[in-house]
Amino acid sequence: FPAWTTEGEPAxxxxxxxxxxxxxxxxxxxxxxxxxxxxxxxxxxxMIIRHRPRLDGKGVLYGQTFADTSSGVPSIRWVNWDGTIExxxxxxxxxxxxxxxxxxxLVVIANDIRTVDxxxxxxxxxxxxxxxxxxxxxxxxxxxxxWVPGIDGQVQETGWWTHANAIDVNADGTEITVGFRxxxxxxKIDVATGEKVWQxxxxxxxxxxxxxxxxxxxxxxxxxxxxxxxxxDNRDAGTGSRVLTLSFDDEAATVRKSGDWxxxxxxxxxxxxxVHRRADGGTLVTFTTAGVVSDLDVDGNIVWELxxxxxxTVSYLTVTDTLPGVFRHx
Numbered sequence: 001f002p003a004w005t006t007e008g009e010p011a012x013x014x015x016x017x018x019x020x021x022x023x024x025x026x027x028x029x030x031x032x033x034x035x036x037x038x039x040x041x042x043x044x045x046x047m048i049i050r051h052r053p054r055l056d057g058k059g060v061l062y063g064q065t066f067a068d069t070s071s072g073v074p075s076i077r078w079v080n081w082d083g084t085i086e087x088x089x090x091x092x093x094x095x096x097x098x099x100x101x102x103x104x105x106l107v108v109i110a111n112d113i114r115t116v117d118x119x120x121x122x123x124x125x126x127x128x129x130x131x132x133x134x135x136x137x138x139x140x141x142x143x144x145x146x147w148v149p150g151i152d153g154q155v156q157e158t159g160w161w162t163h164a165n166a167i168d169v170n171a172d173g174t175e176i177t178v179g180f181r182x183x184x185x186x187x188k189i190d191v192a193t194g195e196k197v198w199q200x201x202x203x204x205x206x207x208x209x210x211x212x213x214x215x216x217x218x219x220x221x222x223x224x225x226x227x228x229x230x231x232x233d234n235r236d237a238g239t240g241s242r243v244l245t246l247s248f249d250d251e252a253a254t255v256r257k258s259g260d261w262x263x264x265x266x267x268x269x270x271x272x273x274x275v276h277r278r279a280d281g282g283t284l285v286t287f288t289t290a291g292v293v294s295d296l297d298v299d300g301n302i303v304w305e306l307x308x309x310x311x312x313t314v315s316y317l318t319v320t321d322t323l324p325g326v327f328r329h330x
Contacts, residue, residue, distance in 0.1 A: 200246075220234060
């Protein structure tokens with residue numbers, strides 16, 4: 001388990017659910033002082049990108065996946081607070097992220113890999129799969145039904161096309177938002193019907209950016225905050241990553257940038273990265289590959305920072321005020 005250092009005084013109180021990625025992947029919960037209060041090691045040959053609290057309060061959920069499809073079948077684990085694994089479900093081609101719906105089912109991002117005439121090798125698209133507690137799984141949505149490689153997003157030399165990497169669900173579980181890295185695109189989906197409600201970015205966008213500089217590039221995690229979309233926008237090494245806030249004008253069908261924050265050291269996370277706005281107006285920003293979590297006050301000043309050992313990554317965050325059954329004595 002890696003060591004951590006902190007600097008400054010945190011402006012919040014609560015817990016971060018996250019994970020490390022590497023030789024010993026570990027799902028952990030850490031308090032606002034940077035102290036680990038719970039952890040669970042995954043399989044050494046897999047990655048843990050997403051770790052969430054279970055809605056039933058009995059423990060945690062985390063997903064284990066591989067760097068490629070030849071290594072094995074990914075899975076999601078239901079782990080109890082005492083560390084026992086209550087349930088583990090294999091999900092072929094599961095990748096990056098999942099959400100738990102109020103009915104206890106999961107919606108997961110999956111790779112859908114196909115061959116395309118005129119394109120060498122295979123093309124990596126994505127689907128969304130709903131995994132109920134019991135019964136048959138349901139394909140909720142599929143990129144191949146919606147888009148065409150080369151027209152709706154370009155295929156990378158590696159074969160990656162859509163590269164869905166982040167998913168978010170609204171409070172009542174009726175709508176899901178999904179982000180696609182190589183298309184710099186977001187879509188909202190109706191859970192009941194599987195239909196796309198709208199799209200931002202790429203060829204079929206329902207909204208127009210007022211300024212090309214407002215458009216994210218290679219983005220990862222995001223959060224809806226009072227109707228605005230808060231995005232961890234990876235960008236490139238020359239500019240560093242940023243936290244981008246997008247405001248929507250539905251009547252004019254336009255999107256504008258209403259916030260743009262960058263780390264004073266121009267930190268860059270070439271993969272992953274996350275942003276979380278708290279109820280007090282502060283923000284936690286995760287620079288995954290730099291192993292840094294920055295705590296910003298309402299004015300965007302860094303008041304506290306967590307840094308891991310050299311080579312330590314911090315994956316996506318889920319932030320809660322309390323843990324089930326826990327009384328804070330300090």
